[in-house]
Amino acid sequence: MTRRALVLPIVLLPFLTFPLTITGASVALPDIRDDLHSSLAATQWVVNGYNATFASFLVLAGSLADVLGRRRVFASGVVLFFGSAVVCSLAGDIVLLNAVRLLGGIGAAATVTSGSSIIADTFTGQARVKAFGLVGTTLGVGLAFGPTVGGALVDAFGWRGVFAVPAALAGLVLLGVPALPKAAGAHGRRVDWLGAALFTGGLLLVIFAFVQGPELGFGHPVIVAAFVGGIALGALFTYVERRVDDPMFELGLLANPRFLSMAIAAAAIVVVLVPLLVYLPSYLIANVGLDAGTAGIWLLMLTAPTVLLPTAGAALAKRVPIIWLVAGSVAVTSVGVLSLTTIGPDSTPLTLAVPLALTGAGFGLSTGLMDGLAIGAVEPEQAGTASGMFSAARLASETVGIAVVGAILASLSGDLLEGPDYTSALHTVCLALGGFGVVATAAVVAVSRRGGTSQGVTGPVTPPVKNEQARPC
Template sequence: MTPAAILLALLILPTSVTGSGVALPHIGRDTDASLAALQWVVHGYNLTFASFMLACGSLADRFGRRRMFGAGAVLFTVSSLASALASDVLVLDVMRALAGVGAAALLTSSSSILAAAFQGAARTRAFAAIGIVTGAGLALGAMAAGTLTDAFGWRSFFALHAALMLLVLLAVPLIDESRGASSARVDWAGTATFVGALFLLMLGTVEGPHWGWGSTEVLGLLAGSAVLMGAFVMVERRVRHPMLDLKLLRNARFMALCLIPVVVTFSFVVLLPLLPNYLVVANGSSSRAAGTTMLVMTLPILVTPLLVGRLMAWGLTTRGVFGLSLVCLTAGTGWLAVVLRPDVGLSALAGPLVTLGVGLGLNFGLVDGAVLTVVAPSATGTAAGFLNTLRLGSEAVVIAAVGSALVNLARGRMGEGLSRFPAYGDGADELANRVNAGDLTGPLTSVPSESRPEFSDFVAQGLTDAWQTVLWVSAAICAALSVAIYAMLGGSEPDKGQGTEPASAPTAAADAVPR
């Protein structure tokens, strides 16, 4: 019952990330909300989800993983139900932010609970199951949300989350409690400064493309984040029981495992919200057709984790599996840069997209299990929190940065030849913003009908040039990180100390990570 409840929770969380965006047009029509308020239905959840991850993991180590899991389930259930009943978009924004806090508590505690409940090969299978269900939520969340909102309205999406999470709540009393240094005092100063620093960083990154990266508001947010992060480091060095034992950051294998999701972000995750817009503009695809194309990339996540056990049975170490995953992610990104062109067909896209999906599937779940084998049992909540902070924080920052880079690059490409279409009077800035958002129909209405085919080709080529530049840079970053990660995974045993010694019970994942 316990594994089923945890896996159900882990299926729900990614659907809330990918599905909320699909519901936005329906929410906007129903609430008459402004675009800025509407976007915070997604941003509010994502920001609190990432910002509270490490704090929730640390608190789970202090107060108990089952207790934190139950608290997260209660908060997620109540806020999802309130979201379904909300009539004002600002109330909905607040409820979605609270749901993000609940999601952080659920995610960080769940992996620690499973790590304590299973050993050896059973633990490997449990974390492979995590990869499968999380991948299913990621792959199918948008489709499920679209089906629900079209048939029953947007409220049904959040109501279903509340109903499913209620089933998870019923299983909480059956979960065995586990905790770390429960007698230690909570590091409230460290918790507050870290959450504040990360929240300001992500807020500044999310709003940078809209407010301007050089604006006073964005620079102020980034400066505030730097100040709070400096304060956090000072606090952690002085308190007796820090929220984050900084010795963890000197554990090369732990840091290598935590950097794997960053490679995933640069190669795979960044494509999820942005590539469909390219396909709509450069290929003339419908939104539904673009979404179907993305399934080619996401569906391999559902089956590839099953291959990991077979590969390890054939003698491949966990380090080898991770190395193969990183090669697929890096090669898939570069391959996509090579084949991407206006009117590219699914046959050309299938190779790189499947390669990317396989690359993610090879490490999905496995990295979550492996990271808990290189820290002390008392620090598994903190370790899971740090891993997922890097995972979700890098997603928010990189997606915003890449989106901004695409707009700037497309503006430069299109600005050079836009004078050939004097009828279009909105300028390269407006054109770049609109086509990167997936809207070519609007700009086409400003151009005479006889010039529209040439204008479409011009826009598609400029957008393709921008995408190829971004993809090659992403591939280079992935390659550099991959080399560093593989080298760090082969590093020596970390120094013994609080939160850094490996768990004493041998596991398949632990044995496979090189020592």
């Protein structure tokens, strides 16, 4: 086997593993909480902390890969993720577990962005298109089967297995790193350190405020200061990015109606879908009485459409205006989550099948098309920047969505994982997410009409894939 043929299996294995550490770990949260005697808010950081640093460092890691060399950053990211996962599997304290999860998110961001660049540099033409198609499929499979695999690991090895198995897979990836092509960093390219610090700091402060708010009280000085600090850093980030020579985000892209409408749609769908992937397993275990493995199997009703429907979405895109397909996908997801307000301790697979399938269907029908349209809407020389912005904005929205939903659940349930109060809190969350989706659907249509996006668009736009950065979940 040639070195070129080894690139895909080496790079794609982390793309399969990383979604497992988000959605799979969510199945283990009840066991982690019981074993480590932690509060609901502290336990939520197992998912929120990892996702937060993943989102925050995504674009910065891409810049470092361009400057320092992609194989070097890829190897560093895998090492950091490997070390973090090993410590997680051995941790006996929730503080240590959450601290190393933050490091794991940074490692995952470095691995994903540099891995995407390695694929773009290794393959050309149709081979490159097929390679990135495999990236999307791999990420979709990891997302879809993460809860199921996570549940099986918890049943077989306890919650520590959710971290030990990804650590073992990361070790296999490290063995293959020497086979990856070696490329020097780009000369003259600079890293936007100030922008990266402002973006990362602002996002982490906002997430901290939402996660810790239910425990400390949203009027607590620390929480208020975190919200104010996060907003201030966000405003300063916007100011800085408009003035630096090599910005981390090209904010001018937000003036492009097609790009903005696709970004709104992508953010809306993950804000609705991913928090359910994180918190539904805990509800099914604590209130419906399922074990972790069975809860993961039930979640297939939500995640299977994300793998099965992309082909159907591509076929529909040839027959209907793409903007209506995208807006319709957001609407379908919203209807699905609104119908989940019927969930309760007596729920069965039959009663949950349609609500869960509709919620997952929106993601499956449109996610690949949205990436292509968003990146294809900009000039070719902006494709890499647009890809990074689109991926980071979507993951940041998903991360904030997880934090907000966790805060609502913790506040309304009294920090309990079971009982009528938690069921009522979950119903409130579903209503809020559904309402958000409805508003987002209207916003997608309104923004696209402003730029004439809904006219004459009957199929997906194939994006430039040079320096494309893949979404992690």
